[in-house]
Amino acid sequence: MLVIVLQSGCTDNPEIVHPTFDNDTIIQQSTPLQSPFMNATEGVYDIVGSSVNWGSKAVLHWTNGVLCIYFENSGTYAVLKGGIVQNTFAFSGFWRNPLTINTGKVQCIIQDTSSIMSIIRSGNISDLANIPLTLNILSTAGENRQTLTLRYIRPSKFRNENYFIIAHRGGGRNSDLLPFSENSINLIRFSEYIGANAVEIDIKLTSDGIPILYHDTDFNSRLIGNGTLIGPVESFSFTQIRTFAKLHDGSDIPTLREALQFIIDSTTLRFVWLDIKSVNAMRAIIPLQKEFTQKAKEKNKSLFIATGLASEEFIQDFMTLPQFSTIPSIVETSVDDMRKVNARVFAPRWTLGTQNELIQTVKQEGRFALVWTLDDQKFIRKFLAEGQFNGILTNFPSIVAYEYYVQ
Amino acid sequence: MAYSPIFHPSLPTNTMCNNIFFIVMIIAVCMSGTLHAQINTKNELMMSAAAGISVNSIDSDRLPDYARRTGFGGTLSLFWQPEHLLSIGFETGWLFMNTIDKENVMTQFGATAVSSQWQAIPLLCVFGMKIHDNVSLYGGLGYYDIIAVNSSFGTKVATSQMNAGLSGGFDYHIHVYNKTALGMRLTLHNITELQQRLITLQFSYHYSLLAW
Numbered sequence: 001m002l003v004i005v006l007q008s009g010c011t012d013n014p015e016i017v018h019p020t021f022d023n024d025t026i027i028q029q030s031t032p033l034q035s036p037f038m039n040a041t042e043g044v045y046d047i048v049g050s051s052v053n054w055g056s057k058a059v060l061h062w063t064n065g066v067l068c069i070y071f072e073n074s075g076t077y078a079v080l081k082g083g084i085v086q087n088t089f090a091f092s093g094f095w096r097n098p099l100t101i102n103t104g105k106v107q108c109i110i111q112d113t114s115s116i117m118s119i120i121r122s123g124n125i126s127d128l129a130n131i132p133l134t135l136n137i138l139s140t141a142g143e144n145r146q147t148l149t150l151r152y153i154r155p156s157k158f159r160n161e162n163y164f165i166i167a168h169r170g171g172g173r174n175s176d177l178l179p180f181s182e183n184s185i186n187l188i189r190f191s192e193y194i195g196a197n198a199v200e201i202d203i204k205l206t207s208d209g210i211p212i213l214y215h216d217t218d219f220n221s222r223l224i225g226n227g228t229l230i231g232p233v234e235s236f237s238f239t240q241i242r243t244f245a246k247l248h249d250g251s252d253i254p255t256l257r258e259a260l261q262f263i264i265d266s267t268t269l270r271f272v273w274l275d276i277k278s279v280n281a282m283r284a285i286i287p288l289q290k291e292f293t294q295k296a297k298e299k300n301k302s303l304f305i306a307t308g309l310a311s312e313e314f315i316q317d318f319m320t321l322p323q324f325s326t327i328p329s330i331v332e333t334s335v336d337d338m339r340k341v342n343a344r345v346f347a348p349r350w351t352l353g354t355q356n357e358l359i360q361t362v363k364q365e366g367r368f369a370l371v372w373t374l375d376d377q378k379f380i381r382k383f384l385a386e387g388q389f390n391g392i393l394t395n396f397p398s399i400v401a402y403e404y405y406v407q
Numbered sequence: 408m409a410y411s412p413i414f415h416p417s418l419p420t421n422t423m424c425n426n427i428f429f430i431v432m433i434i435a436v437c438m439s440g441t442l443h444a445q446i447n448t449k450n451e452l453m454m455s456a457a458a459g460i461s462v463n464s465i466d467s468d469r470l471p472d473y474a475r476r477t478g479f480g481g482t483l484s485l486f487w488q489p490e491h492l493l494s495i496g497f498e499t500g501w502l503f504m505n506t507i508d509k510e511n512v513m514t515q516f517g518a519t520a521v522s523s524q525w526q527a528i529p530l531l532c533v534f535g536m537k538i539h540d541n542v543s544l545y546g547g548l549g550y551y552d553i554i555a556v557n558s559s560f561g562t563k564v565a566t567s568q569m570n571a572g573l574s575g576g577f578d579y580h581i582h583v584y585n586k587t588a589l590g591m592r593l594t595l596h597n598i599t600e601l602q603q604r605l606i607t608l609q610f611s612y613h614y615s616l617l618a619w
Contacts, residue, residue, distance in 0.1 A: 207564075218568055221602040228470075228507060228523035230555045230601070231566025243514050243521060243559045 016101040016177045019094045019140045026092035026107070030083035037089075038062040040120045041128065044406050045150035047071070048132065053097070058150055059405040060133075063192045064268065067091050067108075069135075069150075070195055072406075074099045075377065075399035078106045078135070079193045089113055095137060098176060098194075098396050104145065105138040128152035156405040164271050164391025165400045167196035168373055169215060170259075172395050174222060174248060181223070181247035183213040185254050185262050188269070195401025198271035199263070200308075200372075200393055203256055205281035210238040211256035211288065215277065219245060234278065256285065260292040264301060273330060273370075273393070275308045279317050282307070286327060293328075306330045306345055315341060330370070335362065343367065347393070350374040354387040363388065377403070451488040452617040453496075455578075457481065457592050459609030461503040465602070470505055478503025480607040482594075486535055494535040498547055498574075502527040502596065502605055512559075519559045527598065527605065528552040531574060541581060541590075547574040551598045572598035578611055586615040 021027050045058045055072020062068070069078040080093030089110040096103040110116065112131060119127045133150040169182040171191035180187040183202055191199055202215040212233075216222065219229040219236075225248035229236060236244075241253055254262075256274075263269050274289065276282055289305050296303035306328040309315050315337050318324050325342035335358060338346045346362045347370040348355065359369045372393035374380055381403050383389060394400050461480025463470070470476070482500030489495075504525035512521045531547030538544055551572045556565045574597065580590025589612055596605040 220568075221600075228505075228525065228555065228557055229566075230525070230553055231568045235564055235566050236557075237562060237564075239514070239516050239560050240557060240562065240564060242516070243512070243519065244523065244557055 016103060017140050018103060018179050019105045019142075021092065021094075024092050026082050026085055026090045030081070030085045030090060032065055032083045033089070036120055037116070038065070040125050041116075041152070043125075043155040044153045045133065046153055048149040048151050051148060053102075053146075054148060057153075057406055059156060059402050060150070061156070061195070061401070061405065066193055067093070068193050068195065070398045070402035070405070072402060073097075075396045075402065077194055077398040080106060080108060082108070084113075087113060089116070098172070098178075098398060101177060104140050105142055107136045107138065108133060109136075110134075125155070126152070162390070163404060164198040164368075164370065165196050165397050165404060166198040166200050166271065166273060166370065166372075166391055166393040167191035167194070167397045168200050168393055168395045170199050170201050170213065171196065171397070176395055179249070181225075181249045181251065183215060183254070184247050184249060184251050185259060186249060186251060188259060188263060189267060191397060192267055192269065195397035195399075196269070198269055198273065198391065200273035200275050201256075201259060202275045202277050203281050203285055204233045204277050205284055206236060206238045206241060207234055208237045209284050211281055211284050212238070212241065213254045213256065213259055217277075223247065225250065234280070256288055260288065260305070261295075264292060264296050264299060264303060270302055270304065271391070272303065272305045273308055274305065275310070276314065279313055282314070282317055283321070286321060289327070304328065304344075308332065308347075309337070309341065309343070312337075332372075338362070338367070339365075345370055347372055350379065350383065354383060354389075356386070356388050359388040363390075375399070450490060450619050451615055453486040453488060453494070453613055454616050455482075455484045455486065455611055455613045457483075457500075457607075457609035457611040459592075459607060461605050461607045463503075463505045464604045464606050465505075471507060471509075473507065473509055475506045475508075478506070480605070480609060482529065482607070482609070484533055486533070488535075492536050494537075496533050496535070498529055498531045498533045500529055502529065502551075502607065504553070504603065504605065514559075516560065519561075521559045523555065523557045526554045527596070528554065529572075529574065529596065531572075533574075541579055543578045543580070545576060545578065549573075551596070551601075553598070553601060570598050570600040572596060572600065576607075580611060580613060588613040 042061055045060055047054055047056055047058055053073060057072050059070045067080040074097050076097040078093060078095040080091035082091030091108040093106055095106045115131055129152045135148040137146040137148060139145055171187035172178045174182050180190055188199055201213050203211045204214045205211055214233055218232055224245050229245045245253060247253060263272060274285055276285060289307055293305050308330045309318055310332045318341055329341055329343040330345040330347050331338040331343040332347050335346060345368040350371045362369045368390040370391045371389045374392050375395050377399050380400055384403050392400050458481040461478055463476040480502045482498055484496050484498040486494045486496035504527055507523040510520045511518045529551050531549035533545055533547040535543050535545035550569045552567055552569055554567045574594055576594030578590050578592040580588040582588045592609045592611040594607045
């Protein structure tokens with residue numbers, strides 16, 4: 001009893017203070033770079049010298065004009081914005097080890113811009129190895145901690161292949177202490193910067209039939225930062241939810257419509273996995289799935305939206321829908337169920353192993369195979385090296401991104 | 408591309424070991440065992456009723472400024488006092504958590520009157536220990552049934568949810584008759600699952616139902 005009281009009295013939530021950039025001159029004053037520079041500098045880099053916390057290699061990747069670096073160790077990533085500032089290339093942002101609470105600022109300034117530009121103009125990209133990239137690793141408060149030197153080795157090997165790095169819950173869980181709440185619009189945007197090219201989002205239905213992004217059965221303190229709602233999500237109308245509940249990052253709980261519209265308009269994400277959290281939500285979700293698949297086509301955007309069928313109950317309900325076999329779906333249960341509903345995707349849990357023979361059969365039938373939810377770097381490496389899957393669902397997209405691009 | 412959201416302040420996380428109250432209680436209970444080691448000579452079934460105020464001490468950023476945090480707090484407990492110091496029992500009651508009542512709140516759907524009331528019904532297994540003739544320490548462990556009524560845009564929704572929690576406090580009382588005592592009680596209820604804390608200050612009434 002005493003131990004329980006003592007443990008309860010001391011909350012064990014880890015603390016993380018994300019850096020802020022209110023007065024950052026690089027972010028505020030830089031002019032954006034042109035795509036030839038970004039295309040040329042993407043690739044695998046050696047980390048020169050001592051790099052205990054970072055590993056021996058890093059992958060440099062541009063997403064929507066943002067410089068994203070994925071390090072070998074523990075999925076540590078850096079997200080930087082910048083461009084040209086007074087005849088130098090300058091970038092400023094933050095780094096984070098997603099498995100710990102370690103984070104801080106990072107800056108990169110390249111004075112020798114003319115050499116880089118002449119290499120890019122000449123097309124001999126491998127000559128970039130002669131121009132080391134220096135990262136100043138800072139604390140959250142901006143104090144200098146370490147200097148890392150990156151040296152270009154080669155382009156990312158599988159840059160253009162159709163492999164899905166799928167961010168769980170729109171980018172990660174609240175327990176991962178990301179800067180934004182799980183299943184929020186801001187996190188969906190952020191998921192691209194930490195390596196995802198696809199997202200899995202959780203869908204619940206309001207009492208008036210509007211699908212919203214929310215994971216749990218109830219409104220609770222894990223997901224709701226402030227507000228006065230408690231009890232089952234399905235008890236409340238959309239207006240009540242918008243009036244009374246905010247996510248931990250202060251944003252509204254998004255509707256599925258808002259999320260899909262945002263993904264089409266503002267991201268380069270290529271796949272959305274709709275994880276339905278209650279059977280009664282299915283009939284409200286399918287029309288939106290069709291509508292936004294069509295909208296993506298009209299915008300000439302490659303976006304695959306599929307409904308997840310996680311159990312027999314969902315499969316049975318799905319099969320009562322008209323023309324269910326034409327609706328893109330993801331079956332998690334078995335290959336037999338996959339064939340029964342003509343699912344485009346088979347998605348077994350990772351603990352079942354690589355199942356190469358089975359996955360080969362699935363792919364020969366013209367379907368995709370995805371594995372969930374894989375977070376351990378050792379197994380991610382194994383599944384990428386030995387598995388036949390078309391993608392990995394993960395809470396740590398930066399680990400998958402590093403392991404995938406560095407192969 | 409809007410970039411600024413990348414550089415967003417951190418999510419609020421409550422990390423401080425801030426329930427010093429519980430730690431003091433534990434130390435006091437531990438000390439009391441040695442200071443007042445004594446053996447009761449009888450079994451007793453005690454009923455305690457307490458009524459007073461309940462104050463929600465949750466962090467200020469979790470509720471709007473205009474929320475009312477103070478209201479009625481009443482509890483009813485039944486204790487079995489065996490032939491040693493530690494008594495055991497059950498506690499329930501009705502604890503105010505917070506209310507919000509505001510007209511003309513602007514939302515994205517227009518202005519509306521907003522109202523919200525939260526109450527808690529504790530369902531606790533409680534332990535008590537007499538450390539002095541007039542002072543008892545007690546702690547509880549169990550669930551709080553949180554009852555919430557929210558209304559906006561003319562629609563009212565009532566929901567309830569069970570949340571794990573615990574309580575700790577002390578009671579100062581004076582014996583007024585053979586079977587009766589009156590006193591004051593201070594309790595901290597920590598509804599851990601919901602991250603809500605209530606402090607109750609109550610008048611207490613104790614009655615010995617049975618002794619053998």
